Amino acid sequence: MSQNTRPKWARILLIVGRIALAAIFLIAGYAKVRPQFAMPWSVGSVRTSLSMFAMQVDSYQMLPPWAVNAVAHVLPFFELFLGLWLLTGIALRFSSILSVLAFCAFMTAIASAYHRGLGINCGCGIGPVEQVGPAALIRDGLKFLPLALAVTFGSFWIRRKPAPNAVTVPEAAPSTQS
């Protein structure tokens, strides 16, 4: 007989949050690798899409060309990997922490570009093309980052063992009386 120490609604909420967070990363990653110019899927068309994303990374003017290429060719696949990892729910504590770090890094880049007065597109691939600035920061700061933090907190809370003196409610055993 198992003892559920956390309410069922909390576990359901965590699943919903995890799936929503996974969807964000999957959409962001997909948007960066999908073929442009109505090209069919191929290695060449994906390479073109990644080169296009490299231009957006380059516009932040934070990295030398070799680092721009490294980020542009790794980040989309990292996002896809992280999205799938979140979807599975395996080692959720670690995948959710990684998602928080990813959002923080992205918000830092946006803030840096905005601080330097760069009128560039955020290049996030989520939603319509948007310029870096308070709107993009608010979107990430008020919607995505809290979700990632909530999933992270929830994943730790769900796994946490109850206090020794805590009263737990065991599951009702099936009745054997006729």
Added chain:
Amino acid sequence: MKTYGSSTAPITMEVFTDYECPSCRNLFEGTLRPMIADYVANGKVYLIHHDFPLPMHKHGYEAARWANAAARVGQFQNVEAALYDNQNYWGTDGNIAKYVSAAMSPAEFQRVQKLMVGCEDQTTAAVTSPSLKNAAQTTHSCALDSYIEKDRALGMTIPVNSTPTYVISYKGQRLPAGSGVVSWPILKQFFDSLLNQ
């Protein structure tokens, strides 16, 4: 007339810039210049310049007028280079004519000066766009303004929210606009990926 290269090139790049914008200068000197010398010269890219002077730049609109006048006499490329190369100077004192005249022969400069008749009024140079904040309408007494306004109207459809903004087209299909400075190695990599399809 404000173009570089052949219109038959497989890739077209349209750039919306303000001559007084430092980022536009960085894009021109660090990216467009090597691109013109290489990919435009080799028929791979067709570069089109569009004017999009911003309201916060005191001399940007006037610089665009000079560039358009130069385009009418076939000297756009030299004048554009001169404007960006000397942006720090004329951006401070507003003496654009000095650098325009140095970019062409005296006879050509005389023709440009005739085209600039009626365009010297500084009050009409500070034109703002309705799509930007603190928009203000102004009158256009200069005949060259029609070319600038045509470019700005095209920019509104993109839409251009800052300069530089560029739009790349390949085989008749247009990519979403990009903005900011992109380095030549990164841009070249993108062009190569298109051309190698």
